[in-house]
Amino acid sequence: MATRISDQPMPRHNCPPPELAVIVPTYQESDMVDEVVRRVEAVLQGIDWELIFVDDDSPDGTSDRVRAIARQDSRVRLVQRIGRRGLSSACIEGMMSTAAPFMAVMDGDLQHDETLLPKMLEVIQAENLDIVVGSRYVSGGGMGDWNARRQSMSRFATRIGQYLIHADLQDPMSGFFLVRASVVQGCVRRLSGVGFKILLDIFAEAEHPLRFRELPFTFRAREAGSSKLDNAVLWEYLLMLTQKLIGPVIPVRFIAFSAIGGFGVFVHMAVLWPMLTLLGTDAFLISQATATLVAMTSNFFLNNILTYRDMRLRGRQLIRGWLSFVAACSVGALANVGIADYLFQGGHSGWFLSALAGILVGAVWNYAVTAVYTWKRPRAT
Numbered sequence: 074m075a076t077r078i079s080d081q082p083m084p085r086h087n088c089p090p091p092e093l094a095v096i097v098p099t100y101q102e103s104d105m106v107d108e109v110v111r112r113v114e115a116v117l118q119g120i121d122w123e124l125i126f127v128d129d130d131s132p133d134g135t136s137d138r139v140r141a142i143a144r145q146d147s148r149v150r151l152v153q154r155i156g157r158r159g160l161s162s163a164c165i166e167g168m169m170s171t172a173a174p175f176m177a178v179m180d181g182d183l184q185h186d187e188t189l190l191p192k193m194l195e196v197i198q199a200e201n202l203d204i205v206v207g208s209r210y211v212s213g214g215g216m217g218d219w220n221a222r223r224q225s226m227s228r229f230a231t232r233i234g235q236y237l238i239h240a241d242l243q244d245p246m247s248g249f250f251l252v253r254a255s256v257v258q259g260c261v262r263r264l265s266g267v268g269f270k271i272l273l274d275i276f277a278e279a280e281h282p283l284r285f286r287e288l289p290f291t292f293r294a295r296e297a298g299s300s301k302l303d304n305a306v307l308w309e310y311l312l313m314l315t316q317k318l319i320g321p322v323i324p325v326r327f328i329a330f331s332a333i334g335g336f337g338v339f340v341h342m343a344v345l346w347p348m349l350t351l352l353g354t355d356a357f358l359i360s361q362a363t364a365t366l367v368a369m370t371s372n373f374f375l376n377n378i379l380t381y382r383d384m385r386l387r388g389r390q391l392i393r394g395w396l397s398f399v400a401a402c403s404v405g406a407l408a409n410v411g412i413a414d415y416l417f418q419g420g421h422s423g424w425f426l427s428a429l430a431g432i433l434v435g436a437v438w439n440y441a442v443t444a445v446y447t448w449k450r451p452r453a454t
């Protein structure tokens with residue numbers, strides 16, 4: 074009897090899979106790559122490892138640098154993402170690109186203490202844990218050279234984080250941890266991928282409460298390059314928390330989009346009022362039209378920076394984006410007024426509910442259309 078294709082044995086060869094994958098997200102770290110590889114190699118003697126850089130197509134040629142090393146050493150690998158940005162999503166994609174049973178996430182600027190890696194692996198196995206976290210806040214750990222403002226921002230974020238995950242984790246903001254692959258694979262579809270708080274997200278979304286331990290380390294000063302995490306990460310963090318609290322029903326981008334829309338009303342009035350004062354009420358139409366355009370434009374830029382931070386349009390794309398945004402929102406405004414008028418005139422609802430329904434339909438329309446036409450993802454085909 075003929076054997077079926079699926080019954081045939083898999084080919085075997087003598088090439089053991091790595092036990093530990095070290096995932097290193099990078100953006101503009103070309104000067105660091107060599108040293109990261111050297112140090113990982115030195116510290117992981119006796120362990121089968123692979124080192125995966127996930128680079129968001131850094132203009133400084135980080136990807137090329139990694140590729141050059143990978144040509145000499147097959148344990149070093151590269152995921153080069155095109156047209157994408159974001160620390161969390163980079164870590165997730167790195168973790169999904171390996172078959173290793175354990176994976177560590179570590180910054181690519183040497184601020185995390187790589188000498189902790191063997192200990193982390195030893196502890197997770199010996200104590201049968203789900204995850205081991207490199208912590209700045211347990212005794213023996215430290216903050217390095219952070220200024221007071223950044224320290225207090227981090228403390229604030231830490232506190233909300235602890236509340237969110239109901240775990241007594243001292244450093245939920247850490248970007249340095251070693252986790253069992255099965256834990257991530259079990260919850261990866263629920264991870265938000267927005268922002269930079271990947272550890273917090275894993276704790277929040279894991280299928281069961283995680284068995285963890287924190288090991289102290291001192292956050293090193295940066296020797297070269299600069300931090301990529303600016304104030305906008307605090308906004309992203311708040312977005313992620315909002316998403317966790319309201320659940321998957323309402324997309325978090327819609328919340329951000331609506332918040333910016335609400336702010337647009339203030340922008341509108343801030344333009345309309347002085348124009349009317351200067352030009353008189355005869356100029357209402359032109360003033361209203363100007364205010365509308367200014368508000369739409371400011372909404373466009375704010376959404377581009379905040380709501381669609383990971384797909385931000387730049388250069389010539391900005392003009393195309395702005396045009397499509399204004400076109401979409403003009404239709405949205407017409408729909409808003411039309412529906413509110415229909416409901417109100419037809420006696421279906423009072424002025425307040427009519428207006429609210431109009432605003433809601435307009436907002437959903439604007440959001441849905443601009444999500445597809447203004448900030449559409451680059452497609453391979």
Ligand code: GDD
Pocket residue numbers: 097098099100101102127128129158159160163179180181182184227246247248249269270299300301302
């Ligand atoms: N692929 C990719 N895409 N990597 C990125 C991006 C991005 O958009 N942004 C930053 N990175 C990389 C950096 O190149 C670096 O290797 C690492 O992520 C951390 O970024 P830094 O810009 O050096 O972060 P930091 O030093 O300010 O922040 C640290 O503190 C946080 C705790 O509050 C990091 O340790 C974070 O991991 C940590 O969460």
Ligand code: MN
Pocket residue numbers: 180182184295300
């Ligand atoms: Mn750093």
